[in-house]
Amino acid sequence: MTHDALVPPAAPCALPGSPLAEARDGLDRCVHCGFCLPACPTYLALEDENDSPRGRLLLMGALLDGTVAPDDPIVGTHLDRCLGCRGCETACPSGVPYGQLLEATRATLATHRPLPRIGRVLLWGFARTWVLRSALVMARVVRDLGIARVLARTLPARIAMPFAMLASTARPSTARPFTARASVATDGVGSRGTASLLTGCVMEGLFTEVNRATERTLTRNGWAMRATAGQHCCGALHAHAGDLEAARTLARANIAAFEASGAETIVLNSAGCGAMCKEYGHLLAADPAWAARASRFAARVRDVSEVLAEAGPVPASTSAAAPLPVAYDAPCHLQHAQRIVDPPLAVLRAASQIQLVPLADSDQCCGSAGIFNLIQPDVATRVLAPKLAQIAASGAQVVATGNPGCLMQIGGGLVLAGSDVTARHPVELLDEAYGAEGRGR
Numbered sequence: 001m002t003h004d005a006l007v008p009p010a011a012p013c014a015l016p017g018s019p020l021a022e023a024r025d026g027l028d029r030c031v032h033c034g035f036c037l038p039a040c041p042t043y044l045a046l047e048d049e050n051d052s053p054r055g056r057l058l059l060m061g062a063l064l065d066g067t068v069a070p071d072d073p074i075v076g077t078h079l080d081r082c083l084g085c086r087g088c089e090t091a092c093p094s095g096v097p098y099g100q101l102l103e104a105t106r107a108t109l110a111t112h113r114p115l116p117r118i119g120r121v122l123l124w125g126f127a128r129t130w131v132l133r134s135a136l137v138m139a140r141v142v143r144d145l146g147i148a149r150v151l152a153r154t155l156p157a158r159i160a161m162p163f164a165m166l167a168s169t170a171r172p173s174t175a176r177p178f179t180a181r182a183s184v185a186t187d188g189v190g191s192r193g194t195a196s197l198l199t200g201c202v203m204e205g206l207f208t209e210v211n212r213a214t215e216r217t218l219t220r221n222g223w224a225m226r227a228t229a230g231q232h233c234c235g236a237l238h239a240h241a242g243d244l245e246a247a248r249t250l251a252r253a254n255i256a257a258f259e260a261s262g263a264e265t266i267v268l269n270s271a272g273c274g275a276m277c278k279e280y281g282h283l284l285a286a287d288p289a290w291a292a293r294a295s296r297f298a299a300r301v302r303d304v305s306e307v308l309a310e311a312g313p314v315p316a317s318t319s320a321a322a323p324l325p326v327a328y329d330a331p332c333h334l335q336h337a338q339r340i341v342d343p344p345l346a347v348l349r350a351a352s353q354i355q356l357v358p359l360a361d362s363d364q365c366c367g368s369a370g371i372f373n374l375i376q377p378d379v380a381t382r383v384l385a386p387k388l389a390q391i392a393a394s395g396a397q398v399v400a401t402g403n404p405g406c407l408m409q410i411g412g413g414l415v416l417a418g419s420d421v422t423a424r425h426p427v428e429l430l431d432e433a434y435g436a437e438g439r440g441r
Helices: 041-046 053-065 074-080 087-091 098-109 117-126 128-143 146-153 155-168 204-207 208-220 238-243 244-261 271-278 289-302 304-310 332-337 343-348 378-396 404-416 426-437
Strands: 193-197 224-225 265-268 300-301 322-328 354-357 398-400 422-424
Touching: 041 378, 041 426, 053 074, 053 098, 053 193, 074 098, 087 332, 098 332, 117 238, 128 146, 128 204, 146 289, 155 378, 155 398, 193 208, 204 208, 204 404, 208 224, 208 304, 208 426, 238 244, 238 271, 244 289, 265 271, 265 289, 265 304, 271 289, 271 300, 271 332, 271 404, 289 300, 300 304, 300 354, 300 398, 304 343, 304 422, 304 426, 322 378, 343 354, 343 426, 378 404, 398 426, 404 422, 422 426
Parallel strands: 193 224, 193 265, 265 300, 322 354, 322 398, 398 422
Antiparallel strands: none
16 A cells, blocks of 8 residues: 555635645644634634634635635624734744734635725725825825814714714824924935835825824934835735735835835835735745845835834934823734834834833734724724723823734824823824923923
């Protein structure tokens, strides 16, 4: 008897050639130990095993085995509820690539279960620069006229949250005036090298001041900035929703744009965008014309906190008479996807006007997850609730976090709660400290 005769035949695949079938090796790593359960925000909020990573992996396997059909509404419900925070990856002892499996599954199901209309409209707009820019201009007008804050306070909570999120993107009136000063020059040679910022969609549209603060802070720390024309959305929202082809199209455009910039390092201040860009090599691995270029691009991508903490960052030399209590909340795609934990804390410690205070469960998701909070608002609200309670208990006056979705989700929740606490990016706070240093001379 031959060895081959002793090996049982592989189970037939019900979805041959699908993205999920191609990712099956990652699915087979799961040993169903359950270590992922306490790391999953939807399992903690909903207390349903089907809404845990282990439960969803079993559903993915059932799709491949043909036990359940791709159009089964129960399967869709539990997979749709996943935030994609990837907290389970940090907890998993077997190295299950859950984020990639989730994207592959959603891509496989896309032809059977299209996104809700609001999701399709949002992704269509994010893939078209002119639509996105026009929408963000209108959003800024609504925000700056105070309309968003008024609507957030008067509409029912379910409808009010998007307006509260928009209102929270206005920088607080207590912000120091130097945060609005002009951007840095984009030429010269820095002692640390050259860098270019992926300005992003929501970051440049609604958090413009954070991008300018990022450029100034990098310059203060020895980097010469280079402008990159022709940037696009990073494609993270599309990949998470299962539209992998749109994500690949956007990735190719960004790779070509940054190749032309001449910058040695590509810096991002959005955790979700950074995680996506670092995975361009995986996204385009099957494209012979782009695979190597994508891998080279991904190797140059760094979160701003990584770049600053590598050689410092340079501390501000002034100190505030009454330090501002600041709590740090870790963005999921920074801590779990990129495995960056300490650098953001180094950035905050260099900002002389703040005092870091502990925040319990800072590694737990806030419920933003790209467009999740717009498509699944009830689940997002349940996930956010304990986060808001921990912020209130911390005594912080500011919550620092390095992702636009988290800034808006937490910020919106604080607005609806009537809290005086604000959500800010760590780089903003360091930039303000540098500005105070300059004014004190």
